[in-house]
Each structure stands twice: as structure tokens, then as C-alpha cells.
Amino acid sequence: MCRPGWARARTAAQHLEDLARLRRVRDRIDREYAQPLDVEALARGAFMSAGHLSRQFRSAYGESPYSYLMTRRIERAMALLRRGDLSVTDVCFAVGCSSLGTFSTRFTELVGMPPSSYQRQAADATAGIPSCVAKQVTRPVRHRESQPTAAAAAELQPA
Template sequence: MSPREHRSVQTLASSPAAASAGQLQDPALLRRLLRAKDRMDAASHEAWPIERLAAVSGVSQAHFARSFKRAFGIPPHRYLLTRRIEQAIGLLRDTGLSVTEIAFATGWESLGTFGRIFRDITGRSPGAMRMEAQASMPQLDRVPACVLKAAQRPDLTIAVLEKRRRLAEGTFTPPTKEVS
């Protein structure tokens, strides 16, 4: 095990998500979950059904889904959505690719689905996000890319459909983020 993996496994085993579940997970299982998470990070544009992720981890589908959520705090599908939206935001900000090209490059099979989910998660359409990013580009040139990516990370603590339902009922208040 590399030093990086060892630190990651130690951090996950002592994370609040693991502690709140009332049990610490097996370090071997955490390594396997990290392997699946790393594969999703490296190829988030690919399809990652639970069957494929469970096969990468060497555990059953149900066990993988439960363990991933316990270890990382969100289900695998939401994690993948977060990565795809982060990549799309970066491409909208940094490239001249069309929204359609960005949608397909980040793993979406439908432009309509990409636009709807992008708006549900970020609160803005891809085009509006691009205009906003280009307007603030001179100010962002001095900010390290890793800090910018973390600041623009989408909030997926609840499912997109649940968020949409709560907005329709008027019971959802978006999380407040400090913007400077």
C-alpha cells in the first residue's frame, strides 16, 4: 500500500461518516472502495453502473452501495454526478467548446439531461455559467485551480429529484455559501 493510500484509508476509517454509522470499516474494504472511486475519477465520462463498480471493488452490489455511502457520505451515483458537473464547469470556464461538446465529453448521453441536471445542481444553465465565469475571469486568474475547483464543487447532499420536489413544494432552502 502506498503512503497516499494508507493516509486515505486512515482518514476514511476515522471520518465522521464512518463514525456516525457506528462502526469503522475494514481497511481492506476501504482500499477497494478507494480503487473504485479513483477509477470513477479517472474516467468519469464512462458509464459506471453499480455492477461495474462492485466488480472493481470485488464485493456484491448491495454491499458496495452501502459501504460507499458510509465511507464517503454520498451514494456512488451522486459522487459521479458531482465529478461530471465539476468537469463541465471547468470546461465551460476554460475552453471554447460548445455546450453540446462539453455534455458528451463529460459522459452525458443527452444534451437535455445534461442541461436539466446541471441547472438542478448549480442553479444556472450551462450557458449562464459560462457567461458568469468569463465575466469574472480576470479576478480568477490569480486563484489556484485546486482552490477554484473546491469552491465551485456542486452540493449534492440530497438527490436531485428530492431537491426538485422540495423546490416545488416550497420547503427547500438552498444552502448558503460565502461568495466574495
């Protein structure tokens, strides 16, 4: 059964409007990652239901809004830990996490080691590398199959 032309146009227009809303949600997460954000609040701001936002966001970006938020938080935490002047607890709260346990668990899932271990190793591993390059090289990757093997990670360590 074919849709009338106006129905197809409405569907395409709605799709573009949803993509613009999703981009605004992603931009808000990028800007306000340290604020208390939850999917319901993000959905209200995008005039969507939480379920619809989650489905659409995952379809567009490959991960849920919560996963994207936690990746941004962990990415910022990695930069703060590399600086070495804050404790793990201070970093946890600085990036918007309210639970040290949840922060440590997520950090370990994404980075492959606890934040305290990362802090000890990161200072040596990124010494002499510009921070903009270190950020790109050390960016957390959620998908385990795309993470480097232990042998490849060892090659990155200075001798």
C-alpha cells in the same frame, strides 16, 4: 453475547479490506469519469454486489457512487464551460454524459443554474483568478443547505 477474538479480528480485517476497495472505486471514478461507468461495473471491479457497494460507499463518503460520479462530471464540465471554447453539448459528451437533458438537469441541481447560464456568467466571475483557485471556489456542492445564499453569491460577483 461476546464474539470470540478471531471473529472480531475478521470483522476488523474485512472492514479495512472494504475501505480499500471503496477507495479504489472512488479513484477509478476520479480517473475514468468520462467513460461509461455504472454501479454494476464498479461493483464487479471491487468484487462486491451493486447493493453492497452502494451502501458501503454512501456510508464511507456520504453519497452514492452515482452521485459521486455525477459530481465529478459536473465539476469537470464547470471547468470546460469556464474556458468558453466548447458548446454545452460538446461539454456534455466530453464529460461522459450521454443525455443532454440529464446533464442539464444534474448541472442545474448541483450548480443552481443551467449550464448555458453558467457559461455566460462564469467567464466574467472568474476572470483574473488562477484556474486552480477557480476550481476550488466553484466546486459543486450537492447538499443544498451548505450552498451559499443568493446574497452571498451576489457578493462573489465582480461589481
